Amino acid sequence: MSKILILNGSPRKKGNTSFLVEELRKMVQDKGHEVEILTLNDYDINPCQGCFWCYKDYPLKCVQNDVMNTLYPTVLDSDVLIFASPIYWFTYSAQLKLFVDRLVALHVNGGHALNGRKFATIFVYGDTNSKSSGVFAAIDSINHMISYFRGDNLGVVHGTGGDKLTVPDNTQLLEKLRELAERIDS
Numbered sequence: 001m002s003k004i005l006i007l008n009g010s011p012r013k014k015g016n017t018s019f020l021v022e023e024l025r026k027m028v029q030d031k032g033h034e035v036e037i038l039t040l041n042d043y044d045i046n047p048c049q050g051c052f053w054c055y056k057d058y059p060l061k062c063v064q065n066d067v068m069n070t071l072y073p074t075v076l077d078s079d080v081l082i083f084a085s086p087i088y089w090f091t092y093s094a095q096l097k098l099f100v101d102r103l104v105a106l107h108v109n110g111g112h113a114l115n116g117r118k119f120a121t122i123f124v125y126g127d128t129n130s131k132s133s134g135v136f137a138a139i140d141s142i143n144h145m146i147s148y149f150r151g152d153n154l155g156v157v158h159g160t161g162g163d164k165l166t167v168p169d170n171t172q173l174l175e176k177l178r179e180l181a182e183r184i185d186s
């Protein structure tokens, strides 16, 4: 049994990203895993101030003392972290970026507290052509981060959503999500 943390960067609770996140939750809960979803838009996360206070003695918290200090223990307690976001302007959403930047506070002496964890990614975009959607820029960025964490990258599920809720009809995308759930299991 793994502890899975899904970081949902979409502000739309009934949107495409949230639908996929909920589907994945059901798939992995059915396999006996524990799942927590953080809908990042609900949290007042300050931008990283780049002060490197967190590098002095590595306290695993931030000098800003906002909600992130209450979220770090959940992050540290997770075996699998899943980044989920709509594509906004050719990358992932600002809600997710604020959270990701603040992971700087989880550095430890000579590395990062998330080193070696499992990671996966879900992206949805409006463009019917993935090449022009910007999703590959977002994937590149997330994959760099996962490599930095020396993580076990379980892969990316991505597909077209649009402004309406369309992913429930996208059987190919749902199949890819099921395959991701299988990889979490292995």
Ligand SMILES: Cc1cc2nc3c(=O)[nH]c(=O)nc-3n(C[C@H](O)[C@H](O)[C@H](O)COP(=O)(O)O)c2cc1C
Binding pocket: 010, 011, 012, 014, 015, 016, 017, 018, 085, 086, 087, 088, 089, 090, 091, 124, 125, 126, 127, 132, 133, 134, 160, 161, 162, 163, 164
């Ligand atoms: C501010 C904003 C920027 C967007 N930028 C892009 C983009 O660069 N590429 C793209 O394909 N779709 C873009 N979209 C469309 C969304 O990615 C698409 O509607 C997606 O399905 C929204 O996901 P959600 O339903 O989870 O909110 C953008 C939407 C918004 C609101």
